[in-house]
Amino acid sequence: MLKYFGTDGIRGLANRVITPELALRVGQAAGLHFRSSGYRNRVVIGKDTRLSGYMIETALIAGFTSVGMDVLQLGPMPTPAVAMLTRSMRADIGVMISASHNPYEDNGIKLFGRDGFKLSDTVERKIEALIDGPLQTRLAGPRELGRAKRIESVHARYVEFAKRTLPRQMTLDGLRVVVDCANGAAYRVAPETLWELGAEVIAIGVEPDGFNINRDVGSTAPESLVSKVRERRADIGIAFDGDADRVIIVDERGLVVDGDQLMAVMARSWQQDERLTQPGLVATIMSNLGLERYLAGIGLGLARTAVGDRYVLEHMRAHGYNLGGEQSGHIIMSDYATTGDGLVAALQLLSVVKRLDRPVSEVCRCFEALPQILRNVPYRSGDPLRDKAVLDVIAAATARLDTSGRLVVRPSGTETVIRVMAEGDDRDLIGDIVDEVSQAIAQRCGAQEPYRGLHS
Incomplete structure (x- = not known):
């Protein structure tokens, strides 16, 4: 049985890994798993702003309707909005079409149960088994086929939900906010929510064209936000990723x-x-x-x-x-x-800032982060973390750190790389440790020279 689900749904290159054929079978398999008798089953489908979203959405609709499920199309919506609407609209399944912070070439399929939570590993394995199984004999008859319709203005339900998470009488009056929506799923709902709560809103990353999601904007590329906060002397900058389930903040000084x-x-x-x-x-x-x-x-x-x-x-x-x-x-x-x-999350932070009446730079600097170095080490084959020589190097490095830091070595869930991260009080020591472990992995597993992804 093939493994389709990774750490966050099914993800890969659009029309190469995430093909219409795969999306069709995912819709059929998930629909069959969650289908219940006695009432019309329904699924809600949201997406971000990637060009490939149209193709994948259409294939998913064909899959779900072919097993007798009705489909409600939400259009571009944040992942958490899809999770919330799955519950509030009493759907049996929620689907988000997104590859999160990845570039537009990638896309993915995330599934939620009727309770709005992501599926467990056990349920994902059952759906994988159905994807690879004989689905043709389990399709709905001509009279039992599902229907599909687009739900207009559903974004307003999420805007109201987000606003209600603030204390009843609280507003954002007097705050100048720069919001970066990564040309992604939040490009409409986030600026609207902040404006309706009273903030002065400067929005960037709100002109999606199918190709520019996460390109030089958003939470993984905060430089544009930093520049705009400084330029407009804003009180705070807020950046989301492509599907708006993550956020980073820039304070009034332009620090992330x-x-x-x-x-x-x-x-x-x-x-x-x-x-x-x-x-x-x-x-x-x-x-x-x-x-x-x-x-x-x-x-x-x-x-x-x-x-x-x-x-x-x-x-x-x-x-x-x-x-x-x-x-x-x-x-x-x-x-x-x-x-x-x-x-x-951004609104909850703003509520603290308003209540304390202090600058974001003071509210959000709770501790000094220890130096942290992360390196991604590509490998060609095998399992580097089962190699005895590699494990011996990792054990020795861990002993050197003792209680002054941490070493984390793990495979990526989305790339063929081993992530080597060390942090501690002594930057030189953790740099040496990352070098040693990375070289051991590269030498034993036939990889090219490891490329660096450092941050502190």
Whole structure:
């Protein structure tokens, strides 16, 4: 059986990996898995602004309707909006067509259950088995075929939902906000929400053309936002990725604030308001050690999971946390949403800024991040992390760090690379460690010279 689902749905090059044939079979397989008797089953489908979204949406519709499910087309909508609308419209399945922060050439298919949560690994495996199975004999008869229709102005429902996450009497009057929508799914709803709440809004990345999603804009390319914040002397800059489930912030000085700092702000605020359901939050193994130390200093813990917001959310649900996220800006607030929601996270931060009446630079600098170096090491074949020589180097490097830092070595969920990350108090030491581990992987697994992706 082929494995189609990765860490965040099915993703790949449009019309090469994510083909109409695959999308058709995904629609049929998911529809068959979730189809129930006794009523008309329905699925909602949203997408970001990639050109290939039209092709994939049409194929998915054919798949779902062929097994008897009605389809409601939402048009361009953020991933968290699709999750929310799946629940509020009582759909049996939610589908988001997006490759998140990837360039326009890629696309993907994310599935949500009727509760608005991403599917478990177990359910994904069952759908994969159906994709590869004989579907023809299980198609609906001519009288049982599904219908498809486009829902107009559904974005207004999400705008109202986002606004209601703020305290009842709070407005954003007096705040000058630059919002970068990455030419993606939030290009309409985010500026509208901020404006309706009273902010002065300067919007960039709001002219999608099918090709420019995430190109030199958005949360993975904050330079345009930094420049605009400084140019317009804004109070804050907000940047989303292509499907708006993640966010980064730029303060009034033009400095970038990542997801770790945002989680620290919210943990401190919710602790003071006695809103935390557990004494801490959930993050991944990639979150900075500085966050962990900061939380410990205010009496909170940090539970770590594998990389991927779905794993963060699974741990939150299993252990009763209501706050979690990733350094990349996936912030999950389960009081409001069933997945990362960039717009809601930004609004919650703005509510803290308004309440404290302090600049964003003061509110959002909770701790000094430890130096952190990340390198992506490509490999051609095999499993580098089962090679004894590589494992010996990793063990020796971990021992050298001792309690002064962390070493994380893991395979990417989307590329044929091993990600080597080290952080600690001594930048020279962690640089040496990343070099040693990267070279060991490259030499043992026949890769080219590792390319560098460094940040601190």
